[in-house]
Amino acid sequence: MTEPAWKSPTDARAEFRGGLRVPTAGWCAGWTQANLIAVPRALAYDMLLYAQRNPRPCPVLDVSDPGVVSTRLFGGDLRTDLPAYRIFERGELVGEVADARAVWRDDLVAFLIGCSFTFEAALAEAGVTLRHQEMGVNVPMYRTSLRTLPAGRLGGPLVVSMRPVPASLVATAVKVTARYPAVHGAPVHVGDPRTIGVTDLDAPDFGDPVEVRPGELPVFWACGVTPQAAVMESKPDFAIGHAPGHMGITDARDSEYLVP
Amino acid sequence: MTEPAWKSPTDARAEFRGGLRVPTAGWCAGWTQANLIAVPRALAYDMLLYAQRNPRPCPVLDVSDPGVVSTRLFGGDLRTDLPAYRIFERGELVGEVADARAVWRDDLVAFLIGCSFTFEAALAEAGVTLRHQEMGVNVPMYRTSLRTLPAGRLGGPLVVSMRPVPASLVATAVKVTARYPAVHGAPVHVGDPRTIGVTDLDAPDFGDPVEVRPGELPVFWACGVTPQAAVMESKPDFAIGHAPGHMGITDARDSEYLVP
Structure with a gap:
């Protein structure tokens, strides 16, 4: 079996989709990992502005369009291809799941945020x-x-x-x-x-x-868990995040984010 | 009289507020200049996302809150303290003015975008x-x-x-x-x-x-005029931009944007 470090993003995402639930540090060497925070479209401006004002913890790599479950950088399915998700209702963590399809909503906008x-x-x-x-x-x-x-x-x-x-x-x-x-x-x-x-x-x-x-x-x-802490404190109706450390593995190369 | 290069942002903004209408290249050495695009709150998410997706032409330095006419980086009055403004209705340039107070709306969100x-x-x-x-x-x-x-x-x-x-x-x-x-x-x-x-x-x-x-x-x-070109093509109801080359002079230092 291929070592996690040498897997492709496609293969890693397939394993997570299949139910594997592990922290992703060290996975897919050279491929960029990302934090996830998904909020209803009505809160998306606030979230994007929050990220703009806090670029150290919240560097936005990509944003989905409402109703679409992949992005330019993330070829998989955002609802299933991370190892685990956290569900928030009015700021309360109400569940951690390996598959978010049952709770995903059509009006959600997903933000992929850079990860250390x-x-x-x-x-x-x-x-x-x-x-x-x-x-x-x-x-x-x-x-x-x-x-x-x-x-x-x-x-x-x-x-x-x-x-x-x-x-x-x-x-x-x-x-x-x-x-x-x-x-x-x-x-x-x-x-x-x-x-x-x-x-x-x-x-x-x-x-x-x-x-x-x-x-x-x-x-x-x-850390890109900062938006989840904002959700916990600010208590919007609904949000989905990744389980901390259990990241989305994108199709972008780490080298793209290296300043020359 | 102080040369334009050695003026402070506060002094320069006062001159523009007083009616001086000149391109700002070379003004206020060491102080960051910015493009302006202001759109109704209902279009603000699209504009912020447009900027996120196009960071080369649209690096967002700051965003105002609706109803507020200054920002963290811009201590002056966004409606008067640039040398000149362009007014767009349904994508048409309908006027260029030195004072935008008569057309400014309470629901406008102003984006300050980095300038070369x-x-x-x-x-x-x-x-x-x-x-x-x-x-x-x-x-x-x-x-x-x-x-x-x-x-x-x-x-x-x-x-x-x-x-x-x-x-x-x-x-x-x-x-x-x-x-x-x-x-x-x-x-x-x-x-x-x-x-x-x-x-x-x-x-x-x-x-x-x-x-x-x-x-x-x-x-x-x-170039940070790119959002104005998007307004001209996409024809939203209303927008205000700076007159190209006639920038907002901020209270941020150029050195803050220098990568080490």
Whole structure:
């Protein structure tokens, strides 16, 4: 069987459509992964404006037209081809499903938002070990005390992902990821998590905890789960997101998002 | 009197509010200039999505809230503080005015879109003479045969600005402007204008013609007049744009849009 890293987006999406439910870090090397947030057309302007005002956590890669379940960048079926989905009603998480067809609505507009998994290969090449991949778990993600800029009915906290980085490689990690502004870019914070309102690294709000070893600093990147946190706080009638860490794998190449 | 290049955005906007009507190339060195397109709230989603799908011509710097006539980046009054405005009804240019208060509507959403004037200082520093500034005229702009990606009710041709560049400096001009992706970035075309459907360089669709001297190539950058061309083609009920070349001068620094 092909290793996840060497699968094509088409094959990976077929496996997820068939029911496989795993975090996608390390899958489909070289292919861009994306966060999903789908909202009714009546809320789509607010969501797109929210993303425009918060480009670090919400870099929009693509937007579906209402009633269409694929996009230019995503050749699969947005309702089935991610490993898992989260359903929100009035801001409450009411379910997590592997197939969203039963709850998908014709008026939904789907936003594909850049994901930091895209620069993980470049980090690894630069010598930064990805602890969550090493441990075989989901990347840890945290709600911070930093606020995003609101737009219309949407507002909420900044969500970040965290990777431990040896002190000697922090500058490298910054430089490598700064070259990918369309997938969150450089870190938003390095070091003491309390400064950004994260009190316990071992209790992430999304994903799994990972070990931060002596000599390592926790490094935080803006995260595409931020729109889901806005949905939870702002309580629109209905929204569907990906299960954090369980991304949509697109037909776009990581290299397209690399700044020269 | 202070030279235009050394004026502050506040002072420049006050002069335009007072009635001065000139192209703004070379004004307020170091301060970011912006294209304006304002449309009714009912069309705002289509316009924002059109911009998202066409980031080269339509990099969105800021968006106003309906009923508000300034934005985070633009401290002045959007209805009066640009040198001149164009009014469109059902896609027809029905007037050009220096003060848009009489026609501004409460439901308008204003989009500020990056302008290539932002990288002109960097071009000049790199040794590229800006012919339109040298000649004291407006930069020439052309409708091309290249199509933008449509969004909702909006679609149209790509509009470009043109600057003549000595052959030996074309690579420099590409490198310098590529570092400003938020204000159109690298050229979309170098050389023969007919390839992009421009048949007569001496007859620009907007702005003024400039001389292309022996040994120079015409170099074309995506232009923020593109949304006005979409309005002209798609014929929404109502829109207001800046008069081409007569930009909004913002309180943002050019350096904020420079990729490291």
